[in-house]
Amino acid sequence: MAAAPFLLLAPGTLWLLIFFVWPTLQMLLMSVSTGSLDDGYQVTGSLDAYGTAISRFPKQFGNSLLYGGAATVLDFLIGFPVAYTVAFRGGRYKNLLLFLVIAPFFTSFLIRTISWKTLLGDEGPLLGFLKHSLGVLPAEFTVTGTSFAVVAGITYNFLPFMILPLYVALEKIDPALIEAANDLYASRWQAFRRVTFPLALPGVFAGSILTFIPALGDYVNATLLGNPQTQMIGNVILSRYLTLNDYPLAAALSFILMAGIIVAVTIYARFLGTEQLTG
Amino acid sequence: MADVAVRLTQLTKRFGDPAGRRSATADGSPTAEGVTAVDHIDLEVEDGEFFSLLGPSGCGKTTTLRMIGGFEQPTFGRIELQGEDVTWLPPYRRNVNTVFQNYALFPHLSVFENVAFGLRRRKVPIAEVKRRVSEMLELVELPGFERRKPSQISGGQAQRVALARALVNKPAVLLLDEPLGALDLKLRRQMQVELKRIQEEVGITFIYVTHDQEEAMTMSDRIAVMNRGRYEQLGDPEVLYERPRTRFVAGFLGVSNLLPATMDGQADGYAAFRLGDGTTVRVPTTVLEDQSGSVAVGVRPEKIRMHETDQASPPGFNSLGGTIVDASYIGVSTQYIVRMADGRRVTVYEQNVERATKSELWKTGEQVVLAWSPDHCFVVEEGGGAAPESDEELNAVA
Numbered sequence: 001m002a003a004a005p006f007l008l009l010a011p012g013t014l015w016l017l018i019f020f021v022w023p024t025l026q027m028l029l030m031s032v033s034t035g036s037l038d039d040g041y042q043v044t045g046s047l048d049a050y051g052t053a054i055s056r057f058p059k060q061f062g063n064s065l066l067y068g069g070a071a072t073v074l075d076f077l078i079g080f081p082v083a084y085t086v087a088f089r090g091g092r093y094k095n096l097l098l099f100l101v102i103a104p105f106f107t108s109f110l111i112r113t114i115s116w117k118t119l120l121g122d123e124g125p126l127l128g129f130l131k132h133s134l135g136v137l138p139a140e141f142t143v144t145g146t147s148f149a150v151v152a153g154i155t156y157n158f159l160p161f162m163i164l165p166l167y168v169a170l171e172k173i174d175p176a177l178i179e180a181a182n183d184l185y186a187s188r189w190q191a192f193r194r195v196t197f198p199l200a201l202p203g204v205f206a207g208s209i210l211t212f213i214p215a216l217g218d219y220v221n222a223t224l225l226g227n228p229q230t231q232m233i234g235n236v237i238l239s240r241y242l243t244l245n246d247y248p249l250a251a252a253l254s255f256i257l258m259a260g261i262i263v264a265v266t267i268y269a270r271f272l273g274t275e276q277l278t279g
Numbered sequence: 280m281a282d283v284a285v286r287l288t289q290l291t292k293r294f295g296d297p298a299g300r301r302s303a304t305a306d307g308s309p310t311a312e313g314v315t316a317v318d319h320i321d322l323e324v325e326d327g328e329f330f331s332l333l334g335p336s337g338c339g340k341t342t343t344l345r346m347i348g349g350f351e352q353p354t355f356g357r358i359e360l361q362g363e364d365v366t367w368l369p370p371y372r373r374n375v376n377t378v379f380q381n382y383a384l385f386p387h388l389s390v391f392e393n394v395a396f397g398l399r400r401r402k403v404p405i406a407e408v409k410r411r412v413s414e415m416l417e418l419v420e421l422p423g424f425e426r427r428k429p430s431q432i433s434g435g436q437a438q439r440v441a442l443a444r445a446l447v448n449k450p451a452v453l454l455l456d457e458p459l460g461a462l463d464l465k466l467r468r469q470m471q472v473e474l475k476r477i478q479e480e481v482g483i484t485f486i487y488v489t490h491d492q493e494e495a496m497t498m499s500d501r502i503a504v505m506n507r508g509r510y511e512q513l514g515d516p517e518v519l520y521e522r523p524r525t526r527f528v529a530g531f532l533g534v535s536n537l538l539p540a541t542m543d544g545q546a547d548g549y550a551a552f553r554l555g556d557g558t559t560v561r562v563p564t565t566v567l568e569d570q571s572g573s574v575a576v577g578v579r580p581e582k583i584r585m586h587e588t589d590q591a592s593p594p595g596f597n598s599l600g601g602t603i604v605d606a607s608y609i610g611v612s613t614q615y616i617v618r619m620a621d622g623r624r625v626t627v628y629e630q631n632v633e634r635a636t637k638s639e640l641w642k643t644g645e646q647v648v649l650a651w652s653p654d655h656c657f658v659v660e661e662g663g664g665a666a667p668e669s670d671e672e673l674n675a676v677a
Contacts, residue, residue: 179350180383182370184397184444194396198387 031251041247049252057236057253064233064257067147067222068215071154075162075211076204078155083166083203084196088175101163109157113224116153120144120225145227153221161210169203170196205272213261233257282361284452284484285324285347290356292317292342316342318508319356324452324486326361329478331487331495334505335531340488341456343505347486348377348454361451371400376445377454381461382437384429390416390440391425397448415447418477435466442477452484459494471497492532496520504528520579522566526659529577536583536625537575539661549653552576556621560597562656573661580626582655585615585647592650599649601625603641613640617649625649 031049035041086097104112118124120143130137143149173196181191219234233253241250295313317339324330332340345351347358349370358366365373376397384393394412403411416422419439429437438458445453458474459467475498478485489495495502496516503510504519504527512519512528523529529537540552540560549561552574560576578597592598604624605616613635615627627649634640641647 174381174383176379176381176383177385179370180377180379180385181396182350183348183375183377184448185371185400186396187369187371190400195385195387 027251027254030247031255033248035248037245037247046248049248050256052249053252053256057233060231060233060236061256061260063147063222063230064216065260067151067154067230067232068212068218070151071158071215072162072208072212074151074155075159076208079159079162079166079207080200080204083163083170087167087170087173098164098167101160105160109220113153113157113220116149116156117144117224120149120152144225145230147226147230149225150221150230150232153225154215154218157218157221158211158215161214162207165206165210166200166203169200169206173199201272205269209265209268213265216261217257282326283323283359284326284328284361285322285486286357286359287320287322287343287347288357288359290317290320290322290343290346290358291315291354292339292346292351293354315508317346317353320509322503322510322513324484326484327482329475329485329487329498329500331489331499331502332505332510333489333492333495333502333531334510335490338505339508340490340505344377344454344456344486344488347452348375349373374451375454376448376450377456378441378445378458380456380458382429382441382458384437384440384444386429388428389425390421390427390429390432393429393440394444394447396444401448411447412443415443418446418480419443434462435470438462438470442474446477446481446483449481450483452486455485455487457489458487459489459491467494474498496532504531506531521655522657523577524568524570524657524659526575526661529657529659534580534626535577536580537577537659538623538625540574540576542574552658554599554621555623556599556619558599560599560656561595561653562658563653566657568658570658570660574658575661577657577659578651578655580614581612581628581630583625583627583649583651585617585627585629585641585649588646588648590648592648593652596650596652597656599625601647601649603643603645603647606641606643608640615641617647 029043030041032043032045032047033041034044034046034048082101086094086101090097119126121127122142122144127137127141127143131139131141143152177195177199178191181195182188186194216232217234217237219232219238222230222232222235237250237253237257240246240253293313293315316337320339320343332343334340342351346353347360349365349368349372353366356366357364360374385396388396391412394415395408398408398411412425413422416424419442421436421439421443424432424436424440429440432440438461441458455474459470462470471494474485478498487495487498496519499516501513501515502519503513505511506527511525512523519528520532523532523535526537529535538554538560540554543551543553543559545551545564548564550564550567551559551561553559554576562576586592588600599619601617601619603615604618607614608631610631612628612630615629617625617627619625629641631640
């Protein structure tokens, strides 16, 4: 009987060992290897790949941080009012509204991003209309192929990952708490600032992590909506791995990204206060 | 005479329909599509008074309280607070504070910050905030709890924090919405005494909403017994218990025996009423108000004495013959159900004193005579008044 909890844990543990721990170790070993695809790779303990990764790709790392960060902030600014409205004003339409938030995601990530490319294209329905029918934009105005388009694409693609945790946190708030704040002389805004928002912080934390981490590693938006100057670190990893077959460098880049994320999230958790996350 | 703390004038709240739209039912009587939770209430609560709104769920007591607090806007009518019209003011502009049903303590703030919340919003200087919060925690007997979070204290303690959080602002009126509802019986009793002590100590007007008649009676200076959006009777606990005016009040506060009767003349300050089985009972004319139509004469079970059929009732007492059909020994008293000649049942409580020590408790099947002083009678109107249990359709708005 005492073994029961361990038996229940076994499938999950095994899964993690095979599909997470083992590949991660492999990648770690790869990042300190030298060689080529044709001659094979030997673990030599060389840190050259790390050196190259840091010295050659600061711009791409910077782009990832910048675009991922900007998209996370934008998602928060767009997502909070949506989550708030659904949670507090949704009434019996709550489920329908939540469905509408997720509905676009029944189509593939790629299709959606390609549609954006079409929508935002130089002669697409939006810009074409503004340029030729209304004439409010100059003919050379372009959106696709800019960092703006990349950030917009990431913002769009990760919005539900922000809205859903925010909704869960806001929905849990007892409306009586807001009444209590009003009763204790807090205006609507003060009640929001002192009660609603602090209580929604766990959702803000979860939502921003869920948006920021995958956004950092994203390469699809930069590929489809950006230009060579807007390459993110994901694009570099992709090309090193699949095109140039420089496995050690790809592995080293991945590890630097992972380490960066862990450090950033730890600082962020400290900043928001662990008590809010557990309480 | 004390000043008026709260005055309600024709206060009305309807839920769920455009105000006033009505449709006719098959029998032609008009019914509102929505629910009238509070129906043209006029009420004055005096300064410094412990006032209770008592009634079953759905009677409109909580809605009335929420309108005074500003959480609900009336469909019609006016609310004055110390002479000032506050009907349309938001909660944060009213000098009232509320103790909520489930306390509604802010889970992310410490006990200290919970209590200080109102003072901080009013920009009270820090030193004074500290002084007043610790004074208040002293008053509710929770000194030393400042740094705890609401999740780290018990229900009874949370209750005291909620009280402190409201009282620290020195409101003109404190509103309490079934504040003891979530506590167990023993703690409830203890908190009832405590609440009354605190109210007397701070001298603030309390308006207390409850469905528990014992709770209302223990603490209140005056009680309004509410039913179907109106109050049926208003008075101090003793008057409500001894002289209920309606069938509903008689049934909601304690247990009553109500015997349908018709008036049969008056003499010497007493009115004679003929009961269903032909017996006549006397009632002091002082308890008669302008009850019209068919009435019922009421008497509380503990006012009735029982004796053998061959004994005479005390002179001037009302008496009735009957058969004991049920006897239950409760400890402090024994409860008997006595069936009268016309089949009506009368409940009698007898203190377990002489008969109990002599093992001579009445037994089922014995013939007895019930006797009680006319002064213990009250008269209620029959028919119209709804019984407490028949208003389930209003429960939704509780």
